[in-house]
Amino acid sequence: MTANTVSRRRFLHAALAGGAAGQGASQGSVVPETAGAFEEPAQKLELREDAEVIVCGAGPAGVSAAITAARAGAKVRLFEVHGCLGGVWTAGLLTYIFDFDKPGLTRELTRRLDERGARHNSNPARFVYEPEEMKILLEELCTEAGVTCQLHTRVAAAFREGGRLRTIVTESKAGRQAWRAPVFIDATGDGDLGSQAGCGWDIGQEKECPCQPMTLNALAVVRDVKALTPFMSFNGTDEFQGPGGHLACMEVFKAEIRRAGIEPSYGHPTLFPVREDLVMLMLNHEYGIKPWDAAKISEATMRGRAEIFSIMRALRRLGGPWQGLQIAATAEQIGVRDGRRIHGRYKMTREDLVQGARQDDAVARVTFGVDIHADSKETNQSKPINNGDFKMKPYDIPLRALIARDVDGLMMAGRCISGDFISHASYRVTGNSVAMGEAAGVIAALAATSGRLPHEVAWNEGLAKLKAMGQRV
């Protein structure tokens, strides 16, 4: 024990006893038992019990779950750590949607985006949307449905009674607050709630990774998007798409970045058209970072932002179609591809994709293929993306993969549902996340309003309810 520790202990004892430093001693003044450790004092929190369904995380899955549960008649609270709804759609500046051609809320979102001119091609399965319009649309839908949203609020802890999740604790500028509900949905993408509640989980190819890399997206203003056609991927209508499809466009774009003197960290740098004067840039890969490692994710975010700006400046120096290129916004949240996958009552596997598995409790059919980004700089050189080297068939996501195995009263939706590394690389895209959210929302509402647990509600009952609500035809 060092002298410093001793004198610090004496100081803290004095503080607790109301000594010279006693004024600030009401919280946190506990003597550490060992050097480098601090025992946080327990405190009594205000407990709110005004919701039947609590949804944690407001990405595509969480907002869909909250809207659906509220429409199904439950009182719903939605917690989100960022200052907007939408997750990777908005805070992540994604601008492109995959696997969206499904019955249910996906169709309604497509129509509502069309009504405000915020969707830019006619393909119902994959299209460009405007992220700021998405933000306000999701807020309107939650408000119309009666969801109580609390932004800037992180879910920090979870507590069980026996095997059942009963209470969560959030942190915000309002301090720590406790919330109790009959049913919870983990839509945090990273499986924060499931892990806090004590569920088993997997990540990446194994617990210590390799994991898929992270990517910081950005929006840039351009003079004329048509002038960038040869470099442009994923328009969907091919209106602005260069010849040879999106892979050829990525190669031409990469050659252009190299001509500007930079080697991008992502081997398939991608330019997405958003509007006539706006593009989205997906340029960087950050390897081996776990989403809960705050120090490493901070470094990755700052490295990603620096890379975006240096590529943008180098391209602008080339002149021609790059004249006037200017970053309009970088994402508030670096895009996380791999987070915790919470163990459910069914775990999807590669075999489901090989077989094209059909499930009696299918909540969605996945058509998007396996999309594995390189897990290291070395792999990125040879194969920036691979499809698992097998041919997948469209397959079903069963409701059981959305219901926690180890803890009752807890469902999952979106990236953090139960599956292996390969199946996750396919089902995680946002069309499936919306369909999962919708299913989790209706089942959670039926369970909570009838005194049952989610696994006691059959999917047919959920489907019938969605039809009665007019949300599925």
Ligand SMILES: Cc1cc2nc3c(=O)[nH]c(=O)nc-3n(C[C@H](O)[C@H](O)[C@H](O)COP(=O)(O)OP(=O)(O)OC[C@H]3O[C@@H](n4cnc5c(N)ncnc54)[C@H](O)[C@@H]3O)c2cc1C
């Ligand atoms: C770089 C990148 C590119 C991609 N490209 C595409 C694409 O082109 N098309 C496509 O459809 N999909 C794409 N995907 C996949 C897709 O974005 C995700 O898999 C999808 O976002 C999953 O939705 P989600 O709601 O589960 O998670 P997220 O969108 O990650 O939402 C999770 C939400 O929970 C919040 N949250 C997290 N922890 C807490 C907490 N403790 N307390 C409170 N709130 C919390 C987050 O802030 C976030 O808003 C891409 C992903 C990445 C990373």
